[in-house]
Amino acid sequence: MWQNQNNGMQEFLTFLQGKSQLKLCIIDNNNLQFCEQNKNELTPGNIFSYYDAVLIPEWVANEVIHSEPRKAYIEAILVPLFILKEKDYLSLIDYHDISLMYLFCHASMPGRTPFKYLKKKLSLIEKQQEDIADDWITAYYQDGFEIVNHSKKNAGENSILVLAVLLVHYLKTRLSQVTICSNDIEVRDIKTRIVDYVMGSPYFGNPARNNMTFLSTDLILQNELKKGNIQLVDIQSIRTNQRRLFGFIRKGDSTTEEIDRIVDTPEFLSLLAEELTIHF
Numbered sequence: 001m002w003q004n005q006n007n008g009m010q011e012f013l014t015f016l017q018g019k020s021q022l023k024l025c026i027i028d029n030n031n032l033q034f035c036e037q038n039k040n041e042l043t044p045g046n047i048f049s050y051y052d053a054v055l056i057p058e059w060v061a062n063e064v065i066h067s068e069p070r071k072a073y074i075e076a077i078l079v080p081l082f083i084l085k086e087k088d089y090l091s092l093i094d095y096h097d098i099s100l101m102y103l104f105c106h107a108s109m110p111g112r113t114p115f116k117y118l119k120k121k122l123s124l125i126e127k128q129q130e131d132i133a134d135d136w137i138t139a140y141y142q143d144g145f146e147i148v149n150h151s152k153k154n155a156g157e158n159s160i161l162v163l164a165v166l167l168v169h170y171l172k173t174r175l176s177q178v179t180i181c182s183n184d185i186e187v188r189d190i191k192t193r194i195v196d197y198v199m200g201s202p203y204f205g206n207p208a209r210n211n212m213t214f215l216s217t218d219l220i221l222q223n224e225l226k227k228g229n230i231q232l233v234d235i236q237s238i239r240t241n242q243r244r245l246f247g248f249i250r251k252g253d254s255t256t257e258e259i260d261r262i263v264d265t266p267e268f269l270s271l272l273a274e275e276l277t278i279h280f
Contacts, residue, residue: 007081009088015053015080020174024167025051025215026160027074028182029063034217036073038238041230044077047220051079051179057159058085059141063151086159087137092166097132098125099203100162104140106197107161107190114158117144157187161194164212169204181215185244188214188280218245218268219278232269239265246280 016022025048035042048054054077056064061083064070074081093100105118118140124130133139145152160180167178180187191212198204221239224230230238242264248256249271263271 007083009082009084009091012053012055012082012084013091015082016171016174019052021176022053022171022174023051023176023179024053024055025179025181026055026057026163027060028160028180028184028187029060029070029156030183031181031215031217031220032064032070032073033067034183035220036067036070039069039073041234041238042220042224043229044073046224046227046229048077048079053080053082055163056081056083057156057163058083059152059159060156063156084163086141086162087135089137089162089166092170096203097136098122099201100166101125101132101136102197102201103162103165103194104137104158106194107158107165108154109186109190112154113146114140114144114154154186157182157184157190161187161190164191165194165198168211169198175211177211177213179213179215181220183217183243185280188246214280216243216278216280218243219280222272222276222278225272232272235269235272236265239268245271245278247276247278250275250277 035044035047054074056074064074090097090100093103101118101122105115105122108114121130121136125132141152141155145155147153160182164178164180168175180191182188191214195210195212218239221230221235225232225235242262245259245261245263245268247259249259250256259271259276
């Protein structure tokens with residue numbers, strides 16, 4: 001059993017009391033695996049000490065629980081850690097089921113099974129042909145996702161995106177940032193879509209700021225390089241696969257060269273030698 005497994009939503013809400021300028025981080029399984037596989041260079045204390053707390057949705061925790069090394073890495077994080085159940089997300093939105101249902105719907109790509117599942121439910125509810133079930137969130141995760149390689153495809157990503165938006169809504173001016181620690185390009189793309197929905201929804205009050213940021217593995221490497229915790233030679237051995245990079249290089253006249261392409265490790269190392277700003 002995880003040492004911090006009882007640190008659920010109620011404990012998290014208690015933790016938030018009286019705090020402002022909060023910096024929160026939500027971890028995805030893919031980045032967790034990367035950090036754990038390189039734990040000698042990427043220690044939990046160095047990477048996550050910037051944040052006031054680290055959050056893991058239950059469906060991400062379900063992916064992690066079968067890996068003892070990843071569990072050990074999480075338990076070595078020095079800031080408070082909270083595993084939050086999706087059925088408890090309602091407390092962050094004043095138990096407004098319909099708004100949360102729409103958030104979950106917009107947290108998946110149109111045409112995908114989760115999107116179609118909730119669109120059908122919402123249509124029946126709005127036509128008063130069906131009531132909102134008390135356990136609709138549990139049913140959604142049980143019936144609304146395809147099973148691929150014995151896991152629910154995109155369930156963790158949906159949980160992460162919805163939680164991030166809810167924290168922006170719930171904490172408002174008390175939130176400095178909520179960072180999604182993920183390398184999933186689709187999460188980045190859907191984030192734009194879900195924020196567009198929130199900005200146009202009267203329920204969410206048109207939030208003035210978007211405090212959602214991303215922490216990709218490339219940005220983790222750059223941060224650790226700047227702090228002196230790793231060297232370029234470490235990056236060469238850690239970053240073994242080419243990855244898509246979103247960012248820009250600032251030129252001498254303050255103009256910028258945008259980067260949105262697959263970057264291999266030699267090019268990544270050369271970019272780090274310039275004034276590189278990584279967005280994802």
